[in-house]
Amino acid sequence: MAFCLLTIIVVTFGLLSSFGSSFDPNPFQDFCVAATDSNTAVFVNGKICKDPKLATADDFFVTGLNVSGNPLPGLGSFVNLVDINRLAGLNTLGISLIRIDFAPYGLIPPHTHPRGTEIIVVLEGTLYVGFLAPDTSNPLKTKSFTKILNKGDVFVFPQGLIHFQYNIGDTNAIVFGALNSQNAGLIVVGSELFGTNPPLVDDVLSKAFQLDKKMVKQLQGLFS
Numbered sequence: 001m002a003f004c005l006l007t008i009i010v011v012t013f014g015l016l017s018s019f020g021s022s023f024d025p026n027p028f029q030d031f032c033v034a035a036t037d038s039n040t041a042v043f044v045n046g047k048i049c050k051d052p053k054l055a056t057a058d059d060f061f062v063t064g065l066n067v068s069g070n071p072l073p074g075l076g077s078f079v080n081l082v083d084i085n086r087l088a089g090l091n092t093l094g095i096s097l098i099r100i101d102f103a104p105y106g107l108i109p110p111h112t113h114p115r116g117t118e119i120i121v122v123l124e125g126t127l128y129v130g131f132l133a134p135d136t137s138n139p140l141k142t143k144s145f146t147k148i149l150n151k152g153d154v155f156v157f158p159q160g161l162i163h164f165q166y167n168i169g170d171t172n173a174i175v176f177g178a179l180n181s182q183n184a185g186l187i188v189v190g191s192e193l194f195g196t197n198p199p200l201v202d203d204v205l206s207k208a209f210q211l212d213k214k215m216v217k218q219l220q221g222l223f224s
Ligand SMILES: *[C@@H]1O[C@H](CO)[C@@H](O)[C@H](O)[C@H]1NC(C)=O
Pocket: 063, 064, 066, 067
């Protein structure tokens, strides 16, 4: 009997833990508009909050995602991000929004968001997108998950994984997306290592990437 009970307990805990744990915090109140003036701040949960009595509809409102940004030269893409720094009402809500415009063959280079999963939908154009993840059958290898997306197609980039988006069409492309963080963070592969300030010791980069030091200097020049 006791053994039976023990078995049930062990199995139950095993099942529960195999579901994993969620770590995105839930808000402690209906909303928490980020306060710019600490004298009017009351609760603390993420950024300090404005007194709810002083919150207005404009704290939850942003315009401008009806127009394209100018794609950056070189990359041919432009990101219009509505996160906590732009929309104070997002504070503690664990969500943000993005519009990306691509010139023909424009690229969002490989990058990660350390605190957010990103889901996108294509409104215009044709994109080659993907993310990289450790190969579960061989953890020393990396697997790529790529897809060609057309208008109306949806793709999700899991939190923290390196991903990219490339416009493979000779027309402009438009993507909208959402991230489950008010401040998902951004680490761009390449500039992350070659564009640091101050620069990393060149031995580190030349050994890591099997490059001669001249090439390391060249890449550091490119990304800094
Ligand atoms: C975009 O939206 C803004 C704000 O609502 C408006 O002022 C502007 O005229 C719009 N632009 C276009 C091109 O629709």
